Amino acid sequence: xxxxxxxxxxxxxxxxxxxxxxxxxxxxxxxxxxxxxxxxxxxxxxxxxxxxxxxxxxxxxxxxxxxxxxxxxxxxxxxxxxxxxxxxxxxxxxxxxxxxxxxxxxxxxxxxxxxxxxxxxxxxxxxxxxxxxxxxxxxxxxxxxxxxxxxxxxxxxxxxxxxx
Numbered sequence: 364x365x366x367x368x369x370x371x372x373x374x375x376x377x378x379x380x381x382x383x384x385x386x387x388x389x390x391x392x393x394x395x396x397x398x399x400x401x402x403x404x405x406x407x408x409x410x411x412x413x414x415x416x417x418x419x420x421x422x423x424x425x426x427x428x429x430x431x432x433x434x435x436x437x438x439x440x441x442x443x444x445x446x447x448x449x450x451x452x453x454x455x456x457x458x459x460x461x462x463x464x465x466x467x468x469x470x471x472x473x474x475x476x477x478x479x480x481x482x483x484x485x486x487x488x489x490x491x492x493x494x495x496x497x498x499x500x501x502x503x504x505x506x507x508x509x510x511x512x513x514x515x516x517x518x519x520x521x522x523x524x525x526x527x
Contacts, residue, residue, distance in 0.1 A: 366461060368468050371418035371430060373408065378427035379420070380404045382451045391486040391518055392451070394511045417472045421452070421461045428456045431465035433473065436482050444479035457491075466499055474527050481527065486511070487519035501525045 371379065380401055386393040411418050411432060421429040429452035436445040448469050452461045473481055483501055485492045493503070501523040511518035 365423070366428070366464060367422045368419055368464055369422055371408065371420045371427075373405070375420050375427050375430070376401060376404050376408055379408075379418075379430050382427075382430065382453060385454070386451055391511070391513055392489060392492070394486075394513055394518070396513065415476075416446075417469065419465055419468050419472070421456075421465055423456075428453045429461045429465055431462075431469045433469055433478075433481065436480075444477065445482060446473060446478050446480075447482045447484060448473075462495060463499070466495075470499070470525070470527065479527055481525045483523040485521045485523060487521045493521060493523070496523045496525075499525065 380399060383393065383404065384398040387395045387398055408418065411434065414434075416432065416434055418430060418432045420427045429450070431448065431450040433446040433448035436442050436447045448466070450462050450465045450469070452465070470481065481501075483492075483496050485496065487493075487506055497503075502525075503521055504524050505522050507520045507522070509517035510520050
């Protein structure tokens with residue numbers, strides 16, 4: 364696969380929205396219940412750009428097959444050097460290195476922006492994502508029990524961090 368990483372543009376928002384909505388409807392990678400609208404996704408995009416926060420897409424032959432981004436972990440000034448990231452990949456590309464390319468690029472960009480810590484918040488049942496993050500140096504720092512609820516059951520949330 365000849366995957367190219369590039370900054371997202373507004374032309375990518377419909378595909379990003381499709382990826383996000385798939386995760387909402389079919390996974391516990393995203394604790395939202397209701398699908399997002401293009402209007403909501405556009406506001407998210409504009410907010411990231413206004414704050415100089417990256418949105419990177421993985422492009423395979425002109426089609427977006429994944430994206431990654433990060434944002435402020437918490438709003439208080441003391442957290443200014445910590446970000447929480449997200450990486451999403453279309454189902455057909457999972458396990459093919461796309462997520463790794465995206466995460467590697469987010470780590471590079473975070474270092475470039477002077478970020479000190481990256482946080483991943485992962486559903487505890489998502490062993491694949493936990494193992495994936497461990498391969499890139501993230502360590503489990505804690506589990507919040509039953510803080511999420513989706514698909515008629517309680518969900519535990521694992522926090523992982525990478526000190527850059």
